[in-house]
Amino acid sequence: MIRPLLALFLLLPALPATAQQADVQTALATLPPDVAERIAARPDRFADTAIDLIHGHGTGGAIDAAGIDRALALDRAFFRTRALRSFHESDLDADGAVALPEITARAATLTPPARARLLRDRDAADTDADGTLTPDELRAHATAEAARATRPEDEALLRAILAFDGDGDGRVTAAEIRQATDALSQG
Ligand SMILES: [Ca+2]
Ligand SMILES: [Ca+2]
Known part of the structure; x- marks a missing residue:
């Protein structure tokens, strides 16, 4: 009995990261392939762009579709x-x-x-x-x-921020972006 329990215990710390990585892959799959590729290739750069947009054009620490439209x-x-x-x-x-x-x-x-x-x-x-x-x-x-x-691919990258709305409330926070891009960087 000890061996399976131990194996489960050892697996546990890895589970949240795996789940987040799965969530990020799901989010990326909703995006145009070229946009998803750009984000996956440079998660840190995407995080910087997204968080600048949230700070610059968001309200209450988050941005929604209307906020992105307004910024553009x-x-x-x-x-x-x-x-x-x-x-x-x-x-x-x-x-x-x-x-x-x-x-x-x-x-x-x-x-x-x-x-x-x-x-x-x-x-x-x-x-x-x-x-x-x-x-x-x-x-x-x-x-x-x-x-x-204004290049269409840059506009598409900004709109892609909405794909990382982890809690599905229509607003994306810096924390949600970080969670996604950290999972991508580790993946
Ligand atoms: Ca004329
Ligand atoms: Ca004149």
Whole structure:
């Protein structure tokens, strides 16, 4: 009788880790394969990204789907704003459009590299090539620049955080992330 009991006793400490590793594999299986591979390859990096997002955009020490959507929307708004900044600085009469004389006046105040960048951006945004940027052209340019700056695979990685909602309450805490990535690191 002693031998089976002893064997069971020896197995016990390993059981929780095995269960957690099984949970993590279950969570990874719900994700797109490329996202799961990225997380499994660098669990520590994923933990850093996830915990930064929880601290930066979560509430009460956790983040939910709406919080992740909000963080991604804030990122896109940042990149849209950055793409439009030089055009807003060129909109001398504040009518929301950038006419040729306006961009010429702004360009004359810039260093050669900054001038080249402004005119290159103008050419990219000026879809109908009439020299003027309409509000619609500016909006489309900003949206395109934001899409270029935010990679779909990075967005997918942030959304993958929700797969590690261990207690299933719709919110993911730093502890839940750590539990998952520790199990991955040990696995
Ligand atoms: Ca204007
Ligand atoms: Ca135009």
